[in-house]
Amino acid sequence: MGVELIEKYFPKLTARQREQFAALDELYRHWNAQINVISRQDIDSLYEKHILHSLAIGKVVQFVPGTEILDVGTGGGFPGIPLAILFPLSDFHLVDSIGKKIKVVTEVAQALGLTNIRAEQQRVEQLNTTYDFVVSRAVTRLKPFMGWVRYKIHKKGNNEIPNGVLYLKGGDLAEELAEVSDKYKMFDLTEYFEEPFFDTKKIIYLPK
Numbered sequence: 280m281g282v283e284l285i286e287k288y289f290p291k292l293t294a295r296q297r298e299q300f301a302a303l304d305e306l307y308r309h310w311n312a313q314i315n316v317i318s319r320q321d322i323d324s325l326y327e328k329h330i331l332h333s334l335a336i337g338k339v340v341q342f343v344p345g346t347e348i349l350d351v352g353t354g355g356g357f358p359g360i361p362l363a364i365l366f367p368l369s370d371f372h373l374v375d376s377i378g379k380k381i382k383v384v385t386e387v388a389q390a391l392g393l394t395n396i397r398a399e400q401q402r403v404e405q406l407n408t409t410y411d412f413v414v415s416r417a418v419t420r421l422k423p424f425m426g427w428v429r430y431k432i433h434k435k436g437n438n439e440i441p442n443g444v445l446y447l448k449g450g451d452l453a454e455e456l457a458e459v460s461d462k463y464k465m466f467d468l469t470e471y472f473e474e475p476f477f478d479t480k481k482i483i484y485l486p487k
């Protein structure tokens with residue numbers, strides 16, 4: 280399934296958003312053949328395992344216009360690119376320490392005409408800017424991650440939940456969660472999506 284899978288869960292897409300999501304298939308096939316950002320066996324499940332998975336964050340919070348979001352270790356643009364399509368009035372800063380991954384992000388964002396993305400080759404530890412939310416998937420354990428980003432989130436925000444970290448995680452998290460603040464909240468993605476891929480998937484929300 281392609282863009283129909285996204286429409287199944289986000290039925291209010293504009294024509295432009297639909298076009299942008301639909302364009303991702305060819306764009307990622309093209310770029311992934313040159314620079315590996317998605318495992319080869321996953322490219323046929325791009326819409327489920329990468330795009331819809333990224334958009335789960337949009338089920339937990341609908342970013343209001345002007346929200347500033349950092350995607351740490353974005354790789355080929357996940358979750359940042361699907362979220363930037365879904366929330367065209369929010370600003371996304373996508374960073375990764377590897378330049379060729381940022382090249383893919385830049386090319387995809389340009390081809391889609393996304394103007395709310397800034398992609399940068401940078402280690403997150405070197406950033407001096409602050410944001411409303413930090414999003415991420417598959418970068419590192421929560422404890423070192425929080426050490427990197429805790430002071431990069433500003434207190435004041437206008438969203439339905441307080442500013443913080445929204446981390447896409449899978450598998451058994453008990454040990455990892457025991458290492459971080461007990462203020463976290465866990466969202467089970469089976470609440471939103473029925474595909475078996477999401478059976479073990481969660482979003483961990485750590486407010487500022």
Ligand SMILES: C[S@@+](CC[C@H](N)C(=O)[O-])C[C@H]1O[C@@H](n2cnc3c(N)ncnc32)[C@H](O)[C@@H]1O
Binds near residue numbers: 353358380417
């Ligand atoms: C497994 S990939 C995940 C990519 C993407 N988030 C996804 O889910 O498809 C982890 C990425 O984190 C990046 N990364 C690891 N440590 C980083 C750091 N300290 N600062 C910025 N990027 C980092 C790596 O270069 C790599 O591209």
